Amino acid sequence: MPTATRLTDPMFGSPAALEIFSDAGTVQRMLAVEAALARVEAECGVIPAAAAEVISEVCRDIGVIDLDALAQSAVAAGNLAIPFVRQLTAAVSARDAEAARFVHWGATSQDIIDTALVLQIGNALRALDTDLVRLGEACATLAAAHRTTPMVARTWLQHALPTTFGLKAAGWLDALRRDLGRLGATRAQARSLQFGAAAGTLASLGDAAPRVTAALARELGLEAPVLPWHAHRDRMVEVATTLGMLTGTLGKMARDISLMMQTEVAEVAEPSGPGRGGSSTMPHKRNPVGCAAVLTASVRVPPLVATMLAGMVQEHERALGGWQAEWDTLPQIVTLAAGALRQMGEVVAGLQVDAARMRANLDITHGLILGEAAMLELGGRIGRLQAHHLVERASQRAVAEGTSLRDALARTLQEDPAHAGLLDDAALDRLADPANYAGQSATFADASVQAWKAALAARAAH
Numbered sequence: 001m002p003t004a005t006r007l008t009d010p011m012f013g014s015p016a017a018l019e020i021f022s023d024a025g026t027v028q029r030m031l032a033v034e035a036a037l038a039r040v041e042a043e044c045g046v047i048p049a050a051a052a053e054v055i056s057e058v059c060r061d062i063g064v065i066d067l068d069a070l071a072q073s074a075v076a077a078g079n080l081a082i083p084f085v086r087q088l089t090a091a092v093s094a095r096d097a098e099a100a101r102f103v104h105w106g107a108t109s110q111d112i113i114d115t116a117l118v119l120q121i122g123n124a125l126r127a128l129d130t131d132l133v134r135l136g137e138a139c140a141t142l143a144a145a146h147r148t149t150p151m152v153a154r155t156w157l158q159h160a161l162p163t164t165f166g167l168k169a170a171g172w173l174d175a176l177r178r179d180l181g182r183l184g185a186t187r188a189q190a191r192s193l194q195f196g197a198a199a200g201t202l203a204s205l206g207d208a209a210p211r212v213t214a215a216l217a218r219e220l221g222l223e224a225p226v227l228p229w230h231a232h233r234d235r236m237v238e239v240a241t242t243l244g245m246l247t248g249t250l251g252k253m254a255r256d257i258s259l260m261m262q263t264e265v266a267e268v269a270e271p272s273g274p275g276r277g278g279s280s281t282m283p284h285k286r287n288p289v290g291c292a293a294v295l296t297a298s299v300r301v302p303p304l305v306a307t308m309l310a311g312m313v314q315e316h317e318r319a320l321g322g323w324q325a326e327w328d329t330l331p332q333i334v335t336l337a338a339g340a341l342r343q344m345g346e347v348v349a350g351l352q353v354d355a356a357r358m359r360a361n362l363d364i365t366h367g368l369i370l371g372e373a374a375m376l377e378l379g380g381r382i383g384r385l386q387a388h389h390l391v392e393r394a395s396q397r398a399v400a401e402g403t404s405l406r407d408a409l410a411r412t413l414q415e416d417p418a419h420a421g422l423l424d425d426a427a428l429d430r431l432a433d434p435a436n437y438a439g440q441s442a443t444f445a446d447a448s449v450q451a452w453k454a455a456l457a458a459r460a461a462h
Contacts, residue, residue: 009335011293012300016127017338020120021331023067029116030084033220034104035059040215041105044208051099055092064091079324081109106197106204106212110230110318114194117330118222121239124334125187131341132183132246133456136176138348140449142169147445150435151267151358152369157259159369162434164441165267165358168256170448172348175249177452179242184459186242190235193217196228199317231314233323236330243337244305250340251298254291257347261288267358271350290347297340304333362434367405371395373437374409374423381422390419406432 009018019025035056042052058064065087073083085104093100104112147166152159195213196202202209217224229235260267270290307329311322362369371391378387390412391405398408406428413419423431430436 012297012339013335014127014131014338014342017124017335020124020127021335023071024062025120026080026116027065027067027070027084028062029119030081030112031059031062031065031088032119033112033115034085034088036216036219037105037107037212038102040212040219041102041208043215044211046205046208046212047102047105048099051096051102054096054099055103058088058092058095064088079109079113081112084112085109106202106209107195108198110323111195111197111228113327114230115220115222117236117326118190118192118194119220120331121190121236121334122187122221124338125183125190125239128243128246128334128338128341129180129183129187131338131345132176132180135341135345135348136173136180136452138345139169139173139176140452142166142348142351142353143173143445143449146353146355147442148435148438149353149355149358150362150438152362152364152434159365161369161372162362162438164438164445165353165355166445167438167441170445172249172253172256173452174448175252177448177455179246179249180455180459182242182245186238190239191221191223192225192229192235193220193222194225194229196230200228200230202228230318231316231323233308233312233314233326236326237308237312240305240308240330240333243333244301247298247301247337247340250294250337250344253344253348254288254294254298254340257351258288258291258295261286261291265357265361267354267361269352269354270347271352290343293343294340294347297336301333301336304329304336308333359434365405366398366403367432368395368398370431370434370437371405374405374431377427377431378422382419404432 038047038052038055038059041047042049065084070080070083070087073086074080077083089100089103092103143166145166146169147164149165150162151165151168153161153163193213193216195216197204202213205212214224257268257270259265261269269286270288272286307325311319311325311329314320314322374394375384375387375391378390381387382390391409394409394412395405397403397412398405401408409423410425410428413422
């Protein structure tokens, strides 16, 4: 069974997520829920053990379900579970007519669909967690290696002040650390069995209901909720919002990297390889294809998250439209987030950093971005406002004469007897070096790496 239903799915998803949410992946987990239900009901004396054995054995073979027929029958049925149970019952009946009487005993369609989805989400979030840690480690490596690598900070897409590439990578890392915490909390919240029968009362199982619920949760490795949650979708919506924020973090990283890859900037480059990043007509091109895939996900996911939020407003005990809107929406969110995480992991792990180009780009303004440093140095001697006027005049002079701020400032000070000698050559040279005005960049980079390591250690301890 192919894991992709569209040609572009491998581009925007991860192999693991595409497999988990494939048609076969969905039906396999629905079969797993039905098999587990039969086994625990037999243990609790609700159905015969012989029937449970046959049902469980039949559920091991996905071939008992005709996927094409299932899709077509669902059009009239309104959901997949009704024709699914019909096909499963027929397959069990072919083996043992008596056992077929007990297929899907005491459950409702939403129990099977929701619990299968919970199993899928659990599998997918574990894979996402692994990829997120891998990406975080790659960012931590960059932050540590480039903690003092000078580059220009940009605000409003313009040169602002000196920073370090390590601090930029640390910003990515710190956001990923927060995403990791949210993902862990969401994984725990989403591990909730859905089992309430027709109206959330489990009347169909009588006094055996609590025992069956607890046993079913244990059998599937899930938590037994306080009560069924058919029309209360906050758990599923939390998955969507958490992955929405993660995708936003990845999109921010992709935006930074793609801007730094522009020909005129050329400070970093995605990893190269055969067939990667080329153009069908321009042989010289090296496109940020990984970033493009991540940015695509960051555009597609927010409206899908909005759909999940809108679907929370549901009618009474079972929804008419809101629940159904989740069926395709949530798998798309998970798959897109997983794909974006995979792509960004590959980009950062192989990111090529051009420190020399970063340093050269710092000099494009010939020192003008260090005007604040000069102003504060002078301000301590003649006052901030007067120093501002002096440096502003020197900056205008540097632009008009095509010289550096350092030289223009030196001449401006020398020409005014009141200011001559305020800054000697050593001071001017120090103020003209961007590395001397990166502030706490290295310290912040170190702090981010330490916080990441502490977060991983805390996870391991639990």
